[in-house]
Amino acid sequence: MERLLVLARHGQSEWNLKNLFTGWKDPGLTELGVEEARAAGRRLKAKGVQFDVAFTSDLGRAQRTCALILEELGQSGLTTHSDAALNERDYGDLSGLNKDDARAKWGEEQVHVWRRSYDVPPPGGESLKDTVARVLPYTMREILPRVMRGERVLVAAHGNSLRALVMVLDGLTTETIPGLELHTGVPLVYRLKDDTTVETKDVLDRD
Numbered sequence: 001m002e003r004l005l006v007l008a009r010h011g012q013s014e015w016n017l018k019n020l021f022t023g024w025k026d027p028g029l030t031e032l033g034v035e036e037a038r039a040a041g042r043r044l045k046a047k048g049v050q051f052d053v054a055f056t057s058d059l060g061r062a063q064r065t066c067a068l069i070l071e072e073l074g075q076s077g078l079t080t081h082s083d084a085a086l087n088e089r090d091y092g093d094l095s096g097l098n099k100d101d102a103r104a105k106w107g108e109e110q111v112h113v114w115r116r117s118y119d120v121p122p123p124g125g126e127s128l129k130d131t132v133a134r135v136l137p138y139t140m141r142e143i144l145p146r147v148m149r150g151e152r153v154l155v156a157a158h159g160n161s162l163r164a165l166v167m168v169l170d171g172l173t174t175e176t177i178p179g180l181e182l183h184t185g186v187p188l189v190y191r192l193k194d195d196t197t198v199e200t201k202d203v204l205d206r207d
């Protein structure tokens, strides 16, 4: 039995392009972001991938990416569950601020810690640990059981909400997770063993 789980970060958003902290704000995709999402769908199609169900967040950039991937696969209208549990990490008071301005104000190191550390939240926002605390229970309850009974699952979400999942799947630690970056529109194709550990992982990177 194939236990297929594909994770895809949304395509470039308007605030990614402007280098703004986004979190729970809800900007749309740029034209490049739309193309990134379609290209991700085409790369999955070239691998012969089809899905039985999809999951995404309550934010439009992820939902649109999910729909564009499915459209490229000829699977528009596939059952898709949206849930805030898969939302990007909340950047709190940093939301809407320019990342370079933030570095100038608080320093490179502090901004890197807020962006990539495990347990240090940005002011008024969520740490990755806080994000794991909502992504993981939802995944264990709603997504993993489907994968384990052979449903082919797509999860179209966000850089940090997917880092929460990749941390667990790849066995990363609080020391190694800061080094993990997920790129826009690059699907991670996981096949799991019957004990839920990872059998294979393919990164369908841009050519």
Ligand SMILES: O=C(O)[C@@H](CO)OP(=O)(O)O
Residues within 6 Å of the ligand: 016, 020, 021, 022, 023, 024, 088, 089, 091, 115, 159, 160
């Ligand atoms: O601003 C955000 O919400 C995230 C993802 O775009 O940014 P970062 O990669 O800096 O965590």
